[in-house]
Amino acid sequence: MRKKVIFKGTLLPWLLLLPQLLITGVFFFWPAGQAIYGSFLREDAFGLSREFVGLENFSDILADPTYLAAGWNTVVFSSAVAFSALGIALFLAVQADKAIRGTNFFKTMLIWPYAVAPAIAAVLWLFMFHPQIGLFGRMINGMGILWDYKLNGGQAMTLVVVAAAWKQVSYNFIFFMAGLQSIPRAVLEAAAIDGARPMRRFWTIIFPLLAPTSFFLLVVNIVYAFFDTFGTIHALTGGGPGQATTTLIYKVYVDGVQNLNFGSSAAQSVILMAIVILLTAVQFRFIERKVHY
Amino acid sequence: MATLTLTSVKKQFAATQVLHGIDLDVADGEMIVVVGASGCGKSTLLRIVAGLETATSGTVRIDGRDVTALEPADRDIAMVFQNYALYPHMSVFENMAYGLKIRGMKPAEIRRRVDEAAQMLEIGPLLDRKPRQLSGGQRQRVAMGRAVVREPKLFLFDEPLSNLDAKLRVQMRAEIRRLQKRLGVTSLFVTHDQVEAMTLGDRLVVMHQGRAAQVASPMEVWGRPADTYVASFIGSPAMNFLAATLEPGGGAAALKAGLTIGFPDGPRAGAAGMPLTLGIRPEHIQLGEGGLDLAVDLVEPLGSETVIHGTINGGEALTVRLPIPAHGIGAVLPVILPWDAFHVFDGSSGRRLEP
Amino acid sequence: MSATMDLEADRLARATLRRNARNRWVAYISLSLGVLIFAFPIWITVVGSTHDVSTIGRGDVPLWFGGEAVANYVSAWLTGGEATRTTRSVPAWVMLWNSLNMAVLIAVGKIAISLLSAYAVVFFSFPGRMVAFWLIFITLMLPVEVRIIPTFEVMVNLGLINTMTGLVVPLIASATATLLFRQFFLTIPDEYVEAAKIDGAGPLRFFKDVVLPLSITNIAALFVILFIYGWNQYLWPLLIVTDRDLETVVVGMTKMIGNGDAQNEWNIIMATAVLAMLPPVAVVVFMQRWFVKGLTETEK
Numbered sequence: 043m044r045k046k047v048i049f050k051g052t053l054l055p056w057l058l059l060l061p062q063l064l065i066t067g068v069f070f071f072w073p074a075g076q077a078i079y080g081s082f083l084r085e086d087a088f089g090l091s092r093e094f095v096g097l098e099n100f101s102d103i104l105a106d107p108t109y110l111a112a113g114w115n116t117v118v119f120s121s122a123v124a125f126s127a128l129g130i131a132l133f134l135a136v137q138a139d140k141a142i143r144g145t146n147f148f149k150t151m152l153i154w155p156y157a158v159a160p161a162i163a164a165v166l167w168l169f170m171f172h173p174q175i176g177l178f179g180r181m182i183n184g185m186g187i188l189w190d191y192k193l194n195g196g197q198a199m200t201l202v203v204v205a206a207a208w209k210q211v212s213y214n215f216i217f218f219m220a221g222l223q224s225i226p227r228a229v230l231e232a233a234a235i236d237g238a239r240p241m242r243r244f245w246t247i248i249f250p251l252l253a254p255t256s257f258f259l260l261v262v263n264i265v266y267a268f269f270d271t272f273g274t275i276h277a278l279t280g281g282g283p284g285q286a287t288t289t290l291i292y293k294v295y296v297d298g299v300q301n302l303n304f305g306s307s308a309a310q311s312v313i314l315m316a317i318v319i320l321l322t323a324v325q326f327r328f329i330e331r332k333v334h335y
Numbered sequence: 336m337a338t339l340t341l342t343s344v345k346k347q348f349a350a351t352q353v354l355h356g357i358d359l360d361v362a363d364g365e366m367i368v369v370v371g372a373s374g375c376g377k378s379t380l381l382r383i384v385a386g387l388e389t390a391t392s393g394t395v396r397i398d399g400r401d402v403t404a405l406e407p408a409d410r411d412i413a414m415v416f417q418n419y420a421l422y423p424h425m426s427v428f429e430n431m432a433y434g435l436k437i438r439g440m441k442p443a444e445i446r447r448r449v450d451e452a453a454q455m456l457e458i459g460p461l462l463d464r465k466p467r468q469l470s471g472g473q474r475q476r477v478a479m480g481r482a483v484v485r486e487p488k489l490f491l492f493d494e495p496l497s498n499l500d501a502k503l504r505v506q507m508r509a510e511i512r513r514l515q516k517r518l519g520v521t522s523l524f525v526t527h528d529q530v531e532a533m534t535l536g537d538r539l540v541v542m543h544q545g546r547a548a549q550v551a552s553p554m555e556v557w558g559r560p561a562d563t564y565v566a567s568f569i570g571s572p573a574m575n576f577l578a579a580t581l582e583p584g585g586g587a588a589a590l591k592a593g594l595t596i597g598f599p600d601g602p603r604a605g606a607a608g609m610p611l612t613l614g615i616r617p618e619h620i621q622l623g624e625g626g627l628d629l630a631v632d633l634v635e636p637l638g639s640e641t642v643i644h645g646t647i648n649g650g651e652a653l654t655v656r657l658p659i660p661a662h663g664i665g666a667v668l669p670v671i672l673p674w675d676a677f678h679v680f681d682g683s684s685g686r687r688l689e690p
Numbered sequence: 691m692s693a694t695m696d697l698e699a700d701r702l703a704r705a706t707l708r709r710n711a712r713n714r715w716v717a718y719i720s721l722s723l724g725v726l727i728f729a730f731p732i733w734i735t736v737v738g739s740t741h742d743v744s745t746i747g748r749g750d751v752p753l754w755f756g757g758e759a760v761a762n763y764v765s766a767w768l769t770g771g772e773a774t775r776t777t778r779s780v781p782a783w784v785m786l787w788n789s790l791n792m793a794v795l796i797a798v799g800k801i802a803i804s805l806l807s808a809y810a811v812v813f814f815s816f817p818g819r820m821v822a823f824w825l826i827f828i829t830l831m832l833p834v835e836v837r838i839i840p841t842f843e844v845m846v847n848l849g850l851i852n853t854m855t856g857l858v859v860p861l862i863a864s865a866t867a868t869l870l871f872r873q874f875f876l877t878i879p880d881e882y883v884e885a886a887k888i889d890g891a892g893p894l895r896f897f898k899d900v901v902l903p904l905s906i907t908n909i910a911a912l913f914v915i916l917f918i919y920g921w922n923q924y925l926w927p928l929l930i931v932t933d934r935d936l937e938t939v940v941v942g943m944t945k946m947i948g949n950g951d952a953q954n955e956w957n958i959i960m961a962t963a964v965l966a967m968l969p970p971v972a973v974v975v976f977m978q979r980w981f982v983k984g985l986t987e988t989e990k
Contacts, residue, residue: 048815048883049893058810059822061803062863068848069841069860070829076840134724137717150978151725156985157970159922159940165947165963166731169738175956177734177751208727213985220986228420231387236434236485237408240713246433250424269835273924277944291835298839299929307839314836322831401696404703 080308099309116289120267127207131214139222156212161273167205195286198279206271221255261325337398337488344393355545364519368536375542381525413482414491419474421466428462452483472503490522541565563685574614583607592649601690610682617656619676626671739960746956762961771958785939796920799862808871830865852933911984918970939966
């Protein structure tokens, strides 16, 4: 798709592009290149010299049980966040799409958590589930179940999943609402006349027609769970207890910023880049297919 | 196959009264066309029959059964929508089979019915396609097919032809009529197009501002319009209206333009001097001396005939349709208004006045 | 015959009524529950911010407002509470000011450079056009999170650590905003360009007089999204800012929690959390229409 009528000139368009390309070059491509380059190097203990080690950083990482554990944590965390946030959002969107009074009020009340920063969302849930000062934390302990997300890995994971999903429901809700509204009314009416009751209409008409939206959201949610939840984990558990809530992205941060492990961190960055490229490719392949009816 | 009976059906949306009490009796196998300008309530009426809207008051009976409070699913009806409303994710076959599947019909029977309908509508080769792979006309046929396979008590059509181009529209119009006659299914067809209405309906319901202005056969509506609205809505170019007053005795009217018109079919009741509106169709006006002089301001040549717009004495507009070619028409045209071609309407209410 | 039919119809009508009523109830109950789940954490926090420190520290979680609201918010606003062992406290107003600066600068910067580059890519035919487009496009695949360390090194080399410039500039390159504007520009009818050419307008004049005014709603929608994006940044300020005078409120308030000791000044922390949430939430609630438009259109 391109314009038929176009202005001529070479200097002006490049000047217009300059700010964007400059920032992209300095802060995106250069560091990304450095990461790739650095992933083949190893720094000595004092940070004085670097030597070329080939793929050793990668093989070290992939043999490192803590890295594999972080990978597994990421899978568990991402799928739990994505599926719960998608399921709840879809359910609520279908309810809010019904012709009932007050839907606008409900919509506003369900949309605003989008504006809450992931880190703040974490803090809000911390206030509720803190074992000493949190309402529910104390309640659970009062029921005789030992609750302390700072000591119990499973509980820590549950809490970060809840805090991360809580915030993402709003986003999914907005898209599911838009998706529902883009289904032509007449199609649903035709189904009603064909004899389909609401439940059947949902599963045979609405749900399949929402498939493109759902798939798009699935990718977005996975990306969110991978990258944007750094703040949630950092503010809530700091990756602990032990490594129970350390995801891949959190590990890059810990190894690079705290442990100053240059080569390993660079190799981890490269692996993450590959994951993002994969996800983006999947998403775009699908967008091309999107005109699927 | 069934009858349809509407009894004082009213509909109110918030403060707006959309339907002011519609009564209608549709006989078994009859094709009724509901026609009117946009916003007259015709679609609302159809949707109330379908069960997609609920009437504020009044009853809807299909085959004698009161269905007013029932969902569409319980009414045994089929509907063809303006935008076809095909299920985009299903193949043509699945689109047609959907309603049958929901009713728990056996796959073999579904196959048989769909194949039969597809053959009748000549869409057999398209059964595996998705709606997006079809042309407008093909989609239209699939929408029809979806209605046909159901073998419902009632067909409902919501302006199904308005998205087709002119040529296809004429073709599909004839096909719908043939199909409906062949299947003999009672039908309600909504349109804003008067030609569609005239050609399709056994009877027409002309709607105006939420009321049924006239319910009658197409020729009756054309020949004896119930009021000035119906008279102007049906027929093209539209009927001319001339202001007049009733002469003493009621046997004639004095036109504002200075001519006196006698009523050959008998006198009208009313006081002398009562305001009247006299209507005459453009095609009924003839060329000739001894009538009025038409000051021509626009000539529209249509080939074998010509439509002429002008004004008569007193400044009223008059449109004339003559079966002659356009050339040689001067600035002033002498026209004759035959007495027996006039429709007489009450000048204030617009209702038709019979002798 | 007709009597049994009417009986049957009556039964169906009742079933319909029942089903509709049930449907409505399900909707109301689940939506209310949803609203509750979303609102409750905020409620606890807002209520908590109006009590004194010992009430919360004891674990007597209050469900209704206390009398310390003014004291807590004044203290949070002016001093940021007591310093902890590891960090000195920063007044909330300083952090809010930093966040506001960062959010506005990021939003404006992203919009400005994206408008320019989208304009160049769509309305000009020049050598390297597709290369430029792809260079911008690829950055979609390089979020900050995956290139933390090398980007940090670049920042150190450029001397941008602990500066507002360092906080803002690297974040204003935007593939999504560029793609959005490109998408929108492609819908501007060619006739406009032709008309402008006939009227003798050059590319810059066409941009100023036609393209910019047409883009206003898109710009507004995008601003809302980007403001929230900027305000909620976490990892980047955490890395770039060590000078607490430049602390943004989202990072600053989580630092106040430290290890989450029960002895924290929870009331002040909660007051700061409320202050940190308020601006972006207000933007979403009051500009809901723009916000929804911006969100659903940028992501297409």
